[in-house]
Amino acid sequence: MDYEITILRHKKGSDRSYYQTFAYTSEGNENIAAVLDRINRPSMTDIGGEPAEPVRWECSCLQKKCGACAMVINGIPCLACDRKISDCPAKFTIEPLRKFPVVEDLIVDRSSMMDELRSLNVWLSGEARSSDDNMTCYEASVCLQCGCCLEVCPNFCAGGEFAGMSAAVPMTRLLLEMDNKQGKELASSYVRNIFEGCGKSLACRDICPAGIDIDKMLINSNAVAVWRRNKHKVVKK
Numbered sequence: 001m002d003y004e005i006t007i008l009r010h011k012k013g014s015d016r017s018y019y020q021t022f023a024y025t026s027e028g029n030e031n032i033a034a035v036l037d038r039i040n041r042p043s044m045t046d047i048g049g050e051p052a053e054p055v056r057w058e059c060s061c062l063q064k065k066c067g068a069c070a071m072v073i074n075g076i077p078c079l080a081c082d083r084k085i086s087d088c089p090a091k092f093t094i095e096p097l098r099k100f101p102v103v104e105d106l107i108v109d110r111s112s113m114m115d116e117l118r119s120l121n122v123w124l125s126g127e128a129r130s131s132d133d134n135m136t137c138y139e140a141s142v143c144l145q146c147g148c149c150l151e152v153c154p155n156f157c158a159g160g161e162f163a164g165m166s167a168a169v170p171m172t173r174l175l176l177e178m179d180n181k182q183g184k185e186l187a188s189s190y191v192r193n194i195f196e197g198c199g200k201s202l203a204c205r206d207i208c209p210a211g212i213d214i215d216k217m218l219i220n221s222n223a224v225a226v227w228r229r230n231k232h233k234v235v236k237k
């Protein structure tokens with residue numbers, strides 16, 4: 001099948017972005033990571049036959065495990081190594097995540113996500129207790145820090161007080177694993193930087209490429225940090 005793929009380009013150090021369209025013939029049911037590799041062949045040209053620079057994008061595992069290849073494909077944030085071209089229409093767009101500064105083409109600077117975890121002290125400084133709900137802790141631990149949930153969140157803005165679901169998920173895990181004394185400060189940060197900023201729209205619910213059950217995370221973290229923080233009881237779904 002033949003595709004027209006329009007990519008939002010941005011030269012490093014430039015303040016100008018522009019769209020460039022490429023013709024692409026699919027060789028099967030390849031994912032967008034493979035498509036980008038093939039577009040980036042030597043002597044590449046755009047759909048008008050004009051020479052084009054290789055499209056810069058990030059990847060590491062190509063196994064849906066690292067989150068590096070997160071981008072916006074036809075308006076939907078997802079992983080390039082996960083999204084199949086057969087799920088895209090004949091003409092579609094590829095753009096960088098919009099909530100972070102663009103470095104070059106599809107590469108964005110997501111360091112603010114990690115800075116947020118650091119500033120909220122989202123780590124264990126002592127021994128973890130065994131949680132009553134190991135499955136929820138396990139599920140929270142698969143967060144890729146890809147930022148797809150932040151892309152669709154109407155309340156998140158990089159550098160703002162609301163830290164978004166990419167912080168709420170690891171906080172849920174820690175809140176479940178810490179005892180009341182250990183978790184007191186984290187529970188306060190959770191209330192201030194997650195609970196009070198989250199509009200509970202659940203726009204982030206179906207977007208997570210790691211398949212994390214966002215409802216379950218919020219139910220558990222709200223239960224521990226907000227409603228029953230002194231009892232440390234967990235609501236299970």
Ligand code: SF4
Nearest residue numbers: 153198199201202204
């Ligand atoms: S529930 Fe809504 S406001 Fe809260 S993190 Fe998800 S998208 Fe953002």
Ligand code: SF4
Nearest residue numbers: 143144146147149208
């Ligand atoms: S919760 Fe899901 S969408 Fe959000 S950063 Fe983690 S893996 Fe990505």
Ligand code: FES
Nearest residue numbers: 060061062066067
């Ligand atoms: S390259 Fe690691 S998730 Fe796509």
